Amino acid sequence: MRRTPAELVGAEPGPAHHIEFDGRAVPALPGQSIAAALWADGVLAWRTTRVGGRPRGVFCGIGACFDCLATVNGRPNQRTCLLPAEPGTTVTTQEGHGRADLAV
Amino acid sequence: MPTSPSDASTYDLAVIGAGPAGLAAAVTAADLGLRCALLDAGRQTGGQYYRHPASGLGAARPDRLHHGWSVYTGLADRLAAHREAGRVDFLGGHQVWALERTGDGYAVHVTLGPEAADRATVPAAAVLLATGAYERQLPFPGWTLPGVVTAGGAQAMLKAGLVLPGRRIVVAGSGPLLLAAASSLVTAGAEVPSVVEATDYLGYARRPGVLAAVPGKLVEGAGHGSALLRHRVRLRRRSAVVEAHGTDRVNAVTVARLDADWRPVPGTERRIDCDALAVGHGLLPQIELATELGAATSTGPDGAVALQVDARLRTTVPGLWSAGETNGVGGADLAIAEGELAAHAVADLAPRPALLRRRARLRAFAELMAAAHRPGPGWTGWLRPDTDVCRCEEVPVARIREAVEELGAGDPRTVKLLTRAGMGWCQGRMCGPAVACLAGSGEPGPDRRPFACPVPLSQLAAAED
Ligand code: FES
Numbered sequence: 001m002r003r004t005p006a007e008l009v010g011a012e013p014g015p016a017h018h019i020e021f022d023g024r025a026v027p028a029l030p031g032q033s034i035a036a037a038l039w040a041d042g043v044l045a046w047r048t049t050r051v052g053g054r055p056r057g058v059f060c061g062i063g064a065c066f067d068c069l070a071t072v073n074g075r076p077n078q079r080t081c082l083l084p085a086e087p088g089t090t091v092t093t094q095e096g097h098g099r100a101d102l103a104v
Numbered sequence: 105m106p107t108s109p110s111d112a113s114t115y116d117l118a119v120i121g122a123g124p125a126g127l128a129a130a131v132t133a134a135d136l137g138l139r140c141a142l143l144d145a146g147r148q149t150g151g152q153y154y155r156h157p158a159s160g161l162g163a164a165r166p167d168r169l170h171h172g173w174s175v176y177t178g179l180a181d182r183l184a185a186h187r188e189a190g191r192v193d194f195l196g197g198h199q200v201w202a203l204e205r206t207g208d209g210y211a212v213h214v215t216l217g218p219e220a221a222d223r224a225t226v227p228a229a230a231v232l233l234a235t236g237a238y239e240r241q242l243p244f245p246g247w248t249l250p251g252v253v254t255a256g257g258a259q260a261m262l263k264a265g266l267v268l269p270g271r272r273i274v275v276a277g278s279g280p281l282l283l284a285a286a287s288s289l290v291t292a293g294a295e296v297p298s299v300v301e302a303t304d305y306l307g308y309a310r311r312p313g314v315l316a317a318v319p320g321k322l323v324e325g326a327g328h329g330s331a332l333l334r335h336r337v338r339l340r341r342r343s344a345v346v347e348a349h350g351t352d353r354v355n356a357v358t359v360a361r362l363d364a365d366w367r368p369v370p371g372t373e374r375r376i377d378c379d380a381l382a383v384g385h386g387l388l389p390q391i392e393l394a395t396e397l398g399a400a401t402s403t404g405p406d407g408a409v410a411l412q413v414d415a416r417l418r419t420t421v422p423g424l425w426s427a428g429e430t431n432g433v434g435g436a437d438l439a440i441a442e443g444e445l446a447a448h449a450v451a452d453l454a455p456r457p458a459l460l461r462r463r464a465r466l467r468a469f470a471e472l473m474a475a476a477h478r479p480g481p482g483w484t485g486w487l488r489p490d491t492d493v494c495r496c497e498e499v500p501v502a503r504i505r506e507a508v509e510e511l512g513a514g515d516p517r518t519v520k521l522l523t524r525a526g527m528g529w530c531q532g533r534m535c536g537p538a539v540a541c542l543a544g545s546g547e548p549g550p551d552r553r554p555f556a557c558p559v560p561l562s563q564l565a566a567a568e569d
Pocket of ligand 1 (some may be wrong): 060
């Protein structure tokens with residue numbers, strides 16, 4: 001059995017809460033970003049690109065690349081690697097430019 | 105340095121970036137009697153290098169993910185004492201998007217929080233730039249697949265969120281960050297089948313004197329090396345990942361040997377199964393706040409553009425100092441030495457000669473390291489016409505080549521205008537070096553972006569008031 005990052009640093013996190021990802025409950029630990037909670041759940045992609053419709057998730061992990069965009073609590077184009085996962089945060093896969101509401 | 109009498113709330117010094125250089129600069133300047141603001145886009149101090157788990161994660165041993173963690177805690181303790189005494193204000197969640205010279209000082213314009221929901225202006229008599237660096241990326245087929253992440257990004261997600269992108273992670277690219285990333289990934293439980301490094305490390309051996317002068321660097325390297333040996337990680341030198349495979353996420357990579365110019369050698373390809381790839385080709389100084397003010401730059405031995413500073417770390421813009429990676433990438437120890445030196449200079453005091461010598465030794469090593477990992481021109485040999493170069497705007501190699509060969513674009517700026525490469529969200533941070541190379545201009549010019557980070561239009565409109 002290999003060890004986990006949490007075991008390595010002797011983490012004793014506060015109780016997990018949940019965020020909602022595309023209608024499904026995903027556990028999150030206090031202090032984790034939305035992107036980290038999704039990775040911990042094995043989810044690597046939560047956006048499709050505007051031109052090719054291809055899946056994307058975290059690339060840079062520090063707010064520089066904008067690949068990790070998603071619709072968070074109804075607001076599109078949010079960088080999930082920077083946003084903390086708060087109890088009850090809802091995240092939806094973002095398609096295209098994230099402005100479907102503006103389409104004619 | 106006198107505080108402007110007209111505005112009692114003006115700081116003597118605004119330090120931008122709370123990583124190693126900025127932390128060292130702020131606490132040293134406060135020791136010397138200056139009243140400082142320490143600004144960072146993140147909520148915590150430490151920057152990317154000392155990125156650590158949020159307190160809610162209850163990490164008892166954050167040092168296990170770090171080299172030299174006690175150096176950070178020492179700086180953090182000094183900062184806490186200065187904050188208590190009112191000598192330093194730490195302004196976390198403050199992303200600086202522009203520096204403006206006012207009559208006798210600076211207005212530091214910031215947006216607040218990750219959503220940039222509000223903005224503020226911090227007045228200061230002098231500014232010290234310690235904004236660090238971001239990673240250099242070279243595209244390859246499949247690099248936009250989920251599971252392909254930057255080497256620094258894998259580290260950042262691990263250090264801050266205690267998560268990994270997969271179980272079997274190939275680490276590839278060039279530069280010392282790869283060994284650090286691989287060693288933290290394996291220690292945290294990932295399997296790393298291979299570290300794929302494009303250079304052969306012979307560059308280091310050419311200057312044994314420079315190496316011997318920085319024994320700490322050798323110890324650090326040996327530490328990573330022994331972690332990799334213990335976990336049976338294979339180091340492939342003079343090789344690169346030339347393709348990532350998968351549909352919805354990466355499931356394997358192809359690695360090929362490179363010749364001395366980084367051209368893939370046909371027939372040497374090997375496939376390695378993995379569920380993630382951490383990739384990066386060193387770091388690029390993040391200097392746009394200074395170049396927007398016209399600060400002079402110079403190109404380092406790795407082809408990266410850094411700020412030009414004098415012996416006292418003054419940029420060519422009056423009242424603007426720079427410390428650490430912004431002067432050329434060289435690691436945390438150098439950044440700390442430069443932060444201290446710059447603080448002395450801002451306070452108009454002479455530094456200890458030992459500090460000057462330490463900085464000189466570490467700078468010499470940084471130059472050696474930069475030269476050793478400079479990307480060779482042959483890397484474009486692994487591109488295919490449909491490989492996306494610009495991730496944001498999805499601009500493939502073929503369109504950039506067309507702009508260069510058929511439409512006559514000879515520089516990155518023209519390529520950008522013709523193809524939209526570099527015009528998306530990240531403003532060319534990810535594709536800049538590749539576009540410059542494909543445009544044939546060799547080196548990217550100094551970073552010039554109208555704003556150093558995204559600013560909501562509402563904020564700009566408000567700025568007009
Ligand atoms: S992963 Fe790059 S901005 Fe979030």
